[in-house]
Amino acid sequence: MSEQSRQSLERLFFDLFGGKYAVEFESSLLHGEATFQGKTIAILGTLERAYISASLALEQARYVLDVMRDHPGRPILLVVENSGQKLSLFDELIGNNGYIAHLSTCLDAARRRGHKVIGLVHELAISGGFMATGMATGDCYACEGAELRVMAPEAMSRITRIPLERLGELTKSNPILGPGVKNFERIGAIAGVWSGDLRAHLHEALSAPEQEDARRARGAERGGRLLAAKVAQAVREGRQRL
């Protein structure tokens, strides 16, 4: 791994845990543990804008399963750092969607079994990579300056046939379209952006009450996604009208 990306991660962990952490970096994977306010926290994640392949999804799932088996209830901090799912013939052939589904099912199961599962987007998360990891945590946060998107604006312009310039204008006013952590925060996908005192943010995240899925309600509260919560509730109640 590059010196720059190691330093950036070490700085993150130092800001969060002082000297009280031990994290191993193995190619695209990081894992270890830390002590925070007297409690042990499991740390897991990917690095260097990794592409989430079937094997990388599976390696992460292995750690989640190990934590559930060996340390019931231990909180898990998932460092989200990826360039999306890996685009390759082999990954389609072997069924990467099933591997990613398994990873997110494991993260979800950990949460349901009483582990606090916190996602933290470090520098970048894209589309299927975000779905595999950050979207399957209880709450997902992001470091200030992190980037989050579904697709690069150029590709989106090509596929939707919306000229790049117009797309740029639209994304300024509409959090539904534009890349960026702020937009994802407004629609409720990101619970909050961490800056300044990271320890205070982590403390708050660890103490937040566990909810089934707060993202729709947050999106409505923050004015970024107004219909999802209402529509889902109406259907849940079996209504004919909104």
Added chain:
Amino acid sequence: MSGSYLEASARNRILGLLDPGSFVEFLGPTARVTSPHLPELDMPVAFDDGVAVGEGKIGGRTVLIAAQEGKFMGGAVGEVHGAKLTGLLERAIDIKPAAVLLLFDTGGVRLQEANAGLIAVGEIQRAVLAARHAGVPVIALVGGRNGCYGGTSIVARTCDWIIGSEEGRLSISGPEVIETVEGAEEFDSQDRALVWRTMGVKHRRLIGDIDRVVADDIDAFRAAAQDYFGKSRPLTLDALNAEQEFLASRLKRFEDCRDAREIWARLGVNESGRVPDLDPEQFENLASSCAVRRP
């Protein structure tokens, strides 16, 4: 109702699967709950945002059912569309039907509502798991023209069971996307036979990603779905470990394969070139002896 599943609209698929007269739709087209985002892009809306959701009966048993309309924006998931699916799955926790049937026909996230579509797919997945943890089996049906791609392919693989017809495809990244980013040497999207054998349901069935391949017929889908009513795949720690082992051994066994035919040959399929020509019954016979099976 007998007839092609592929050719039928979303509502006709639902009507064909359910007992006659039993369908009650929630937030149907007359409710006109449309996308608030498409008009900003000067794009037409659909009165159901491209998905029909509701309740009905199959063989007298209550089910919840959703069908994506592949003709509207390729069945892609936007804010309203996604929330309808999530709400339906959450209803399953409240009313405990015999099953939830999800009829996928989609390219994945609707890029015109990119961020809202992505988070919606994440919410659908969590709701699938919530329904499963509540003991309600969730069954994915894949037999539409758009296949089941993108984040929705992850959702499908999060369900208890997947049934596909020969026409179905299930994969995360579309051939065009891979070709655009990685080049035609990596994936030639014009090679239909390559697309089919890499992403088609027969390959998925042989490697254990889906449970049944049926004919392109609504009756055949119904009969297969009924077999799974009341049956759940467990989500215990043991079950998750078994899935881990299954996926790991599959990855290792086929790690050097670069074509589905190599995988099929390794599974013991004789004359793997004839797999595309087998009818569903012949194919299921073959699969029952050769396919790997997920736990």
